[in-house]
Amino acid sequence: MPPLFEEPNPGDLLEIFRFGYQHWALYVGNGYVIHLAPPSEYAGAGSSSIMSVLTDRAIVRKDRLRYVAGGDRYRVNNKYDGRCSPLPVSKILMEAESLVGQEMLYSVTSENCEHFVTKLRYGQPMCDQVRDTMLTVGAAGLGLAALGIIGVMVTRSRRQNQ
Numbered sequence: 001m002p003p004l005f006e007e008p009n010p011g012d013l014l015e016i017f018r019f020g021y022q023h024w025a026l027y028v029g030n031g032y033v034i035h036l037a038p039p040s041e042y043a044g045a046g047s048s049s050i051m052s053v054l055t056d057r058a059i060v061r062k063d064r065l066r067y068v069a070g071g072d073r074y075r076v077n078n079k080y081d082g083r084c085s086p087l088p089v090s091k092i093l094m095e096a097e098s099l100v101g102q103e104m105l106y107s108v109t110s111e112n113c114e115h116f117v118t119k120l121r122y123g124q125p126m127c128d129q130v131r132d133t134m135l136t137v138g139a140a141g142l143g144l145a146a147l148g149i150i151g152v153m154v155t156r157s158r159r160q161n162q
Contacts (some may be wrong), residue, residue, distance in 0.1 A: 008065075008076045011089040013117050015077040016069050024114040025068055026096055026121065027076075033068055034096040036116035037061045038106050058106035060099040060116075084122040096120050 008014055008027035016023040025035035038058040065074075078086070086092070105111050115125035 006076055011086065011092045011121065012076045013078050013121055014065070014069075014074050016072050016074040018072055022114070023068070024112075024117045025065070026092070026117045027065065028062070028093055028096060031064050031066065032062055033065045034060065034062050034100060034120075035068060036104060036106065036113045056106055057103055058113075060102050060104060062097075062100045078121070079128070080118060080122055080126055084124070084126075086121050087123055092120050 010027060010029040012027045014025045014027055014033060016025065023035070025033035027033050036058045037060075038055045104116075111125070112127060114127040118127065119125040
């Protein structure tokens with residue numbers, strides 16, 4: 001994992017570590033980021049920002065990185081550079097600036113802050129955070145289902161032996 005609080009360059013994706021999830025922003029230079037912020041997203045929001053699952057709208061904001069990160073750790077994470085070519089920085093920044101102040105659709109699973117910034121950088125929205133969560137939830141569900149089936153089988157076996 002790269003060091004936290006490293007100096008970003010314009011066009012870099014920033015992963016901000018909140019309690020229980022990550023918030024994503026695009027660094028645009030001079031200490032500013034552009035990010036998709038549901039009403040509950042603010043520095044130090046912690047678990048209260050998890051309430052963003054209940055909203056379907058968010059605002060594109062331009063804020064100081066130190067305000068958005070608050071006391072939370074962050075890192076540059078251009079994680080898709082190995083499989084996707086980033087757009088030219090000038091195009092990324094122009095598109096990002098043109099969206100500031102706009103209200104956009106928001107969905108934790110398909111139109112969240114990571115989708116927003118990856119679309120700006122690569123031209124296509126991507127989000128491993130959602131995929132990884134779905135895989136974890138799916139695996140946990142399968143585990144619980146297996147335990148339930150084993151429990152039913154043990155109970156039936158005991159009844160048959162009595």
